[in-house]
Every structure is written in C-alpha cells, then in structure tokens.
Amino acid sequence: MTPLTVIPIAGVPEIEPGAPLSALLLAGIQRARLLLQESDVLVVTQKVVSKAEGRIVDLASVRPGEEARRLAGLTQFDPRHVEVILCESIRVVRAAPRVLVTETRQGFICANAGVDRSNVGGVDRLVLLPEDPDASAAQLRAGIEKEAGVAPGVIISDSFGRPWREGQVNVAIGAAGVACLRDYRGQADPDGYELQGSVLAVGDELAAAAELVMGKLLRVPAALVRGADLRGQGDARVLLRDPAADLFR
Amino acid sequence: MTPLTVIPIAGVPEIEPGAPLSALLLAGIQRARLLLQESDVLVVTQKVVSKAEGRIVDLASVRPGEEARRLAGLTQFDPRHVEVILCESIRVVRAAPRVLVTETRQGFICANAGVDRSNVGGVDRLVLLPEDPDASAAQLRAGIEKEAGVAPGVIISDSFGRPWREGQVNVAIGAAGVACLRDYRGQADPDGYELQGSVLAVGDELAAAAELVMGKLLRVPAALVRGADLRGQGDARVLLRDPAADLFR
Numbered sequence: 001m002t003p004l005t006v007i008p009i010a011g012v013p014e015i016e017p018g019a020p021l022s023a024l025l026l027a028g029i030q031r032a033r034l035l036l037q038e039s040d041v042l043v044v045t046q047k048v049v050s051k052a053e054g055r056i057v058d059l060a061s062v063r064p065g066e067e068a069r070r071l072a073g074l075t076q077f078d079p080r081h082v083e084v085i086l087c088e089s090i091r092v093v094r095a096a097p098r099v100l101v102t103e104t105r106q107g108f109i110c111a112n113a114g115v116d117r118s119n120v121g122g123v124d125r126l127v128l129l130p131e132d133p134d135a136s137a138a139q140l141r142a143g144i145e146k147e148a149g150v151a152p153g154v155i156i157s158d159s160f161g162r163p164w165r166e167g168q169v170n171v172a173i174g175a176a177g178v179a180c181l182r183d184y185r186g187q188a189d190p191d192g193y194e195l196q197g198s199v200l201a202v203g204d205e206l207a208a209a210a211e212l213v214m215g216k217l218l219r220v221p222a223a224l225v226r227g228a229d230l231r232g233q234g235d236a237r238v239l240l241r242d243p244a245a246d247l248f249r
Numbered sequence: 250m251t252p253l254t255v256i257p258i259a260g261v262p263e264i265e266p267g268a269p270l271s272a273l274l275l276a277g278i279q280r281a282r283l284l285l286q287e288s289d290v291l292v293v294t295q296k297v298v299s300k301a302e303g304r305i306v307d308l309a310s311v312r313p314g315e316e317a318r319r320l321a322g323l324t325q326f327d328p329r330h331v332e333v334i335l336c337e338s339i340r341v342v343r344a345a346p347r348v349l350v351t352e353t354r355q356g357f358i359c360a361n362a363g364v365d366r367s368n369v370g371g372v373d374r375l376v377l378l379p380e381d382p383d384a385s386a387a388q389l390r391a392g393i394e395k396e397a398g399v400a401p402g403v404i405i406s407d408s409f410g411r412p413w414r415e416g417q418v419n420v421a422i423g424a425a426g427v428a429c430l431r432d433y434r435g436q437a438d439p440d441g442y443e444l445q446g447s448v449l450a451v452g453d454e455l456a457a458a459a460e461l462v463m464g465k466l467l468r469v470p471a472a473l474v475r476g477a478d479l480r481g482q483g484d485a486r487v488l489l490r491d492p493a494a495d496l497f498r
Contacts, residue, residue, distance in 0.1 A: 004255040004462050006476075094496045101496070109413045159449065163412055163497030164358045165420070166490050167430045167450025169457070181416050200408065201416025202461060208418070209458035212451060212477045213253050227255075228461045241415050247343045247350070248412030248497065 002227050007032055008213040009042075009222040017054035022143030025222055032224075039229040041153035041178055042144070043210035047116065047127055048221040049136050049156050049174075055128040057084055075100045081117065084126050088113035093249075106133060107240045108173060110160045130156065133174025134235035141176040152224075153178035153231060157207035163248070170211035172203035172236045179232025180204070180239050201239055202230055251476050256281055257462040258291075258471040266303035271392030274471055281473075288478040290402035290427055291393070292459035296365065296376055297470040298385050298405050298423075304377040306333055324349045330366065333375050337362035342498075355382060356489045357422060359409045379405065382423025383484035390425040401473075402427035402480060406456035412497070419460035421452035421485045428481025429453070429488050451479055452488055 009028040015021065025044065029036055050056070064072065064079035068086055072079035074095050082100065086092075089102035093109055104113045106129060114129040130136040137154045145151040156174035161167075172180055180203025210223035243249055258277040264270065274293065278285055299305070313321065313328035317335055321328035323344050331349065335341075338351035342358055353362045355378060363378040379385040386403045394400035405423035410416075421429055429452025459472035492498055 002462075003257070004458065006253040006255070006458070008252070096496060099496060159447070164490055164495060165450065165453070165488050167448045167453070167488060169418075169450050169453050171414070198408070199416045200460065201414065201418050204414070204416070204418050205457040205461050208454040209253070209255070209461065211449065212454050212458065213251075239415050241413055246413060247345060247348060 004209070004225065004227040006209050006213050007034060007224045007226065008215075008220045009224060010220045012048070012219070012221050015048045015051040015221070017051065017056065019052045020143075021048060021052040022140055022147055025140075026144060026148055028222065029224060034224060036144070036148050036150045036152055036224075037226070038150055038152060039226075039231060041155060041206055041225040041228065041230065042140075042222060043155045043157050043170075043172075043207055043225060044140065044222045045214060046114070046129060046133070046156055046158040046173060049130050049133070049140070050127045053130055053136065055130060057126045057128065059124040059126060071095055071100065077112075081112075081115065081126065084128070085113045085115050088115055088128055104129065106131075106173070107237070108160070110158075114158055114173075129158070130174065134176065134237055135174075137174040137176035137235070151177060155180075155203060155207055155210075155236070157210060159211065169204075170207040170214075172207045172239060175203055175234060175236035177231060177233075178203055178206070179230050179234045180236055181234070182230070202228070203234070203236055203239055206230070253458070253474065253476040255458050255462050256283060256473045256475065257469045258473060259469045261297070261468070261470050264297045264300040264470070266300065266305065268301045269392075270297060270301040271389055271396055274389075275393060275397055277471065278473065283473060285393070285397050285399045285401055285473075286475065287399055287401060288475075288480060290404060290455055290474040290477065290479065291471060292404045292406050292419075292421075292456055292474060293389065293471045294463060295363070295378060295382070295405055295407040295422060298379050298382070298389070299376045302379055302385065304379060306375045306377065308373040308375060320344055320349065326361075330361075330364065330375065333377070334362045334364050337364055337377055353378060355380075355422070356486070357409070359407075363407055363422075378407070379423065383425065383486055384423075386423040386425035386484070400426060404429075404452060404456055404459075404485070406459060408460065418453075419456040419463075421456045421488060424452055424483060424485035426480060426482075427452055427455070428479050428483045429485055430483065431479070450488055451477070452483070452485055455479070 062080035064083040068083035094101040159168040184198040311329035313332040317332035343350040408417040433447040
C-alpha cells in the first residue's frame with residue numbers, strides 16, 4: 001500500500017449558474033502544480049456543482065403550502081425553506097424542533113433534503129442538491145477529459161448527519177469512474193479465515209478524507225485524492241441501501 | 250490548507266496478548282522512515298489493540314444461554330458467538346437473519362457488538378472491542394510519548410455499518426489528544442451568513458481516511474495521518490449521541 005495524498009484545490013471563484021466548472025477546477029489543479037492522473041479521484045463539494053447547474057431557489061419566490069406551514073411550526077424553520085425541502089422529498093422521515101430529516105427524490109435520507117441556506121451569494125437563496133448527482137459527476141468527468149485529456153474519478157460530496165453518532169461526515173452523493181464499494185467477501189484473511197460481510201464504502205471514505213482539507217469557511221470546493229486507485233465503473237447510487245433490505249426505515 | 254498525507258504502517262507482527270503495541274507501532278513508523286510529530290494522528294485498528302489487551306475469547310469455552318440460543322435461531326449465527334455478543338451489549342437494537350445490531354456497553358450501536366471472528370490467530374476465537382477504547386488510546390499515546398518523546402494524536406478505529414447506506418466505514422471508537430468534533434456553529438461563511446448546525450465529525454473522517462490505506466487483507470494495522478492538525482483534549486466519546494437527543498433509537 002502506498003501513501004494517500006489529499007490536496008486541497010483552492011482559489012476557485014464564486015460559482016454562478018452556467019459556470020464552466022470543469023475548466024475552473026482544472027485551473028485550480030494547475031495552480032496547485034498538479035498533473036492530473038487517471039488514478040486520481042477529484043472530490044467536489046455538492047454546493048459548487050449545484051450552483052453551476054442553477055439549482056438555486058430565491059426564497060422570496062416560494063409560497064409555502066399547508067403541510068410546509070405545519071412542519072415549520074414543529075421544526076421552527078422558515079415555512080418557505082420547508083416548502084422547498086418538501087418539494088425535494090418523497091417522504092418525511094423525522095420532524096422535531098430544529099430537525100427535519102427526509103428521503104429525497106434521489107434516495108438520500110438526510111437533514112433538510114440537502115437544501116442549504118448557507119454559503120450562498122445572498123442570504124435569501126437556497127441551494128438544492130443536484131437532480132441526478134451521478135449524472136453530474138459523469139458530466140464533470142467528461143468535461144475534464146475533454147479539456148485535460150485525462151479522466152480521473154469524480155466524486156460529488158455533501159456532509160450528512162447520521163443516527164447514533166454526533167457530527168456530520170462527508171459522503172459521496174454522486175460518482176463517476178470510481179468503484180464506491182470495495183468487496184472483501186469470499187477472500188481469505190492472513191489466517192485463512194474467510195471474511196464475512198466486509199464491504200467497505202470507500203466512496204464515502206474518499207469523501208470523508210477530502211473534507212479534512214476542505215474546511216467549511218475557506219472556499220476550498222474540491223480536493224484531489226492521489227494514491228487510492230479505485231477506478232471502476234461505479235456510480236454513487238450503489239451506496240444507497242435498497243429500502244426493502246433496510247432495517248432502519 | 251495544506252495537503253494531507255495518509256501513510257500505511259505495515260510490517261507489524263501478529264499481536265499476542267501483552268504485546269508492547271506502542272513499541273511495535275513505533276518500529277513500523279521508523280521502518281516507514283517517518284519522524285513522528287505532535288501534530289500527527291496515528292490511527293490504529295481496534296483489532297490489534299484488543300489482541301494486545303487480551304480481549305480474546307475461546308469459542309469452545311462459551312456456554313450459550315437461552316436468549317443466545319433463541320437469537321442464534323433467528324440470526325443463523327453460532328449460538329456461542331451470540332452469547333458473547335450479548336455479554337458485550339446492553340440491548341439488542343435489531344435482530345434478523347444474518348443481522349444482529351446491538352448497543353454495546355461502551356455506547357456504540359453496531360453489528361455483533363464489534364465482536365469479530367475473522368483475522369484471529371485461530372478460527373475458533375473471538376476478538377472483543379476494547380473495554381474502554383478512549384482509555385486504550387490514552388494508554389497507547391502515553392506509551393508512545395514515553396518511548397519516542399512525542400505525543401501524537403491517537404485514534405482507535407473500527408469499521409461500522411450504518412442505516413440507509415451500503416458498506417461499512419471506518420469510525421473512531423477511541424481517541425486521545427484529538428479534537429474529534431470540529432464546530433463551525435456561530436462562525437460566518439464568506440458571504441457573512443452564519444452557518445447553522447455544522448459540526449463535523451473529523452475523528453470519524455480521520456479514521457475513514459486511514460482505512461483507505463489499510464486494506465483488510467494486508468496486515469496494515471495502523472496509518473499515520475499528517476497535515477490535519479486536530480490536536481485537542483478530546484476523546485472519541487464525544488462522537489456518541491446522547492440517547493435522549495437521538496431520534497433514531
């Protein structure tokens with residue numbers, strides 16, 4: 001096993017809808033004096049992808065419906081914010097004061113359907129998750145390949161909370177060219193004992209590693225992970241558990 | 250932000266009860282030609298810590314009780330394995346075919362109470378979690394400081410499954426000298442908007458990053474993470490959500 005290096009990609013300007021994200025990220029990679037490799041994985045935070053895709057809602061334009069107003073009373077959130085969260089969701093998983101966990105249209109179970117009010121160009125705008133983060137990752141990867149002649153793995157990441165444990169962790173919500181699950185089942189350990197049920201969510205672990213160099217406040221929208229060759233056909237959808245097999249719904 | 254480097258610490262021999270773990274890990278660090286720094290974080294897999302602490306049970310010595318036999322029927326696990334899992338647990342969270350999720354005495358909610366049957370010197374032995382992983386981390390850190398004159402952060406890690414998402418991820422079950430939570434609440438983002446509820450579980454993210462260079466089958470029991478200066482007083486207990494505040498119990 002070789003060392004892993006996680007390099008912050010900084011200096012990317014504020015992203016507006018329609019911004020050429022692959023070119024802006026490649027410029028950041030060049031500034032970091034890095035020569036992109038096929039075995040690299042570029043982890044990009046969801047927020048810049050969503051902004052480039054125009055997944056922004058002006059809060060003033062939202063008319064909250066009855067269910068949003070009811071849940072806003074319970075959660076103490078802005079009813080317009082709740083309305084947008086509900087539009088992005090297929091069901092409410094938990095609602096309590098300051099907590100609204102839903103299942104999103106993309107299949108994620110997370111707080112506020114990933115609809116974020118912070119770090120936006122103005123305080124009165126909401127940023128939604130990409131409609132299809134795997135497609136966003138594939139598109140970003142194709143753009144990078146077109147411009148740089150190299151197709152690294154691409155992961156789109158967001159920070160999710162989780163049951164039982166405090167704090168959020170960065171996870172992979174979209175991916176292209178990365179095998180997000182590493183399956184050890186059926187392989188023998190050094191003592192000849194067969195490992196059971198060991199499937200590692202390496203896509204999420206790559207996203208987590210990247211968060212350590214991003215820093216919420218430093219405008220580091222991406223990180224390049226070098227040394228973990230996880231090339232594969234996978235997308236991040238493989239990280240979503242089949243609802244029928246999930247004991248915690 | 251500077252790059253993060255995650256370096257595998259390999260070549261550590263099979264660990265027996267009473268083994269001088271800090272010395273063996275320091276030898277591995279020397280072989281990797283690394284000069285230990287106070288700002289480093291050494292992530293050590295739970296299995297070697299448990300083995301050094303003698304947290305091993307001979308399966309043949311276990312007499313399963315009635316509840317263990319009942320749950321073994323449901324889960325299709327060895328009743329003796331279930332007996333040991335129950336001894337390590339304060340309650341069963343979910344039981345189903347091939348699934349036994351419990352809350353451990355240490356406060357973790359995980360599969361099989363972390364009691365592992367693989368990678369042991371013989372196939373008929375079980376390795377339990379350390380009784381107090383934060384204490385184990387503190388002890389390991391003190392041992393390293395005594396021998397090397399440097400006290401890096403220490404994290405003891407294990408791979409846990411999680412609801413809703415496929416695959417296991419490495420998390421921090423014990424820590425010493427590492428601030429496992431990074432709290433951004435109350436700080437302004439670049440647009441002056443106050444971030445809400447952004448607390449990152451960086452202890453878990455460090456453990457996840459380390460897993461990427463460990464590899465289940467390669468006998469790499471530790472990794473050194475350099476470049477994420479997260480020195481602090483914290484232990485890993487801060488990562489356990491207060492049951493009263495947990496909506497998913």
